[in-house]
Amino acid sequence: MNSSTSGVHSAGQDGRVLIITAVDAEREAVLRGLGRSARFEVIAAGVGPAAAAAGTAAALAAGNYRLVVSAGIGGGFPGRAAVGSIVAATAIVAADLGAETPEGFRSVDELGFGSSRLAVDSARTARFAEALAAAGLPGASGPVLTVSTVTGSAATAEALAVRVPGAAAEAMEGFGVATAAAQYGLPVMEVRAISNAVGPRDRAAWRIPEALKALEAASTLFLEVL
Numbered sequence: 001m002n003s004s005t006s007g008v009h010s011a012g013q014d015g016r017v018l019i020i021t022a023v024d025a026e027r028e029a030v031l032r033g034l035g036r037s038a039r040f041e042v043i044a045a046g047v048g049p050a051a052a053a054a055g056t057a058a059a060l061a062a063g064n065y066r067l068v069v070s071a072g073i074g075g076g077f078p079g080r081a082a083v084g085s086i087v088a089a090t091a092i093v094a095a096d097l098g099a100e101t102p103e104g105f106r107s108v109d110e111l112g113f114g115s116s117r118l119a120v121d122s123a124r125t126a127r128f129a130e131a132l133a134a135a136g137l138p139g140a141s142g143p144v145l146t147v148s149t150v151t152g153s154a155a156t157a158e159a160l161a162v163r164v165p166g167a168a169a170e171a172m173e174g175f176g177v178a179t180a181a182a183q184y185g186l187p188v189m190e191v192r193a194i195s196n197a198v199g200p201r202d203r204a205a206w207r208i209p210e211a212l213k214a215l216e217a218a219s220t221l222f223l224e225v226l
């Protein structure tokens, strides 16, 4: 057992909720919010959709879960999700999965190779969004994009917003987590605490401590909603 899977949340128990983060700082924020509840397992699986899918699949093969949640920090689309707010995904979209053509980007859907959009557990997502509002936490809902490259220009941000109408946030793991969950027939959710705006790269402007605090606050609501 490594440091990312050890602790009070790894006690064997049926029907738990599996929460996948990318890095340990996110995992620790989620654990602070959850307290000592044994209903949850929280694993830091690594950055990006491949690590997320592999880590999720390995956890699902080893345990008994009823729900999978992709959680962490993320970029918020201007006008949709402000820094410090919490986004509940209404869909999980692999926004850069496709082909570049002379006519522009073509998604895997258009290419006939599958779907770049996976459904979330809409009932639990709605309950979570209601709980955010009731707790007075700043929240937003909308599709959350999974990208392999963090957006770093206004042009890409605009292209993604056009590609996925209503896009609220982007991150790098949701589609991998959701793909693994789907293979096990399990419902999935994605929750992102916004650390930065999607747009021109300005790493110094990322508000990671604030986002981790928001992630911790959001995770307290998992106890009542999930």
Ligand SMILES: O=C(O)c1cccc(C(=O)CC[C@H]2O[C@@H](n3cnc4c(=O)[nH]cnc43)[C@H](O)[C@@H]2O)c1
Pocket: 022, 023, 025, 026, 046, 047, 048, 072, 073, 074, 075, 076, 147, 149, 150, 151, 170, 171, 172, 173, 195, 196, 197, 198, 208
């Ligand atoms: O440096 C730190 O202390 C630190 C603490 C927690 C997390 C990080 C990360 O850099 C995690 C990488 C993670 O962040 C997500 N993310 C955040 N903003 C964006 C974005 O604008 N576009 C795409 N992904 C974003 C992503 O899911 C990465 O896994 C550092």
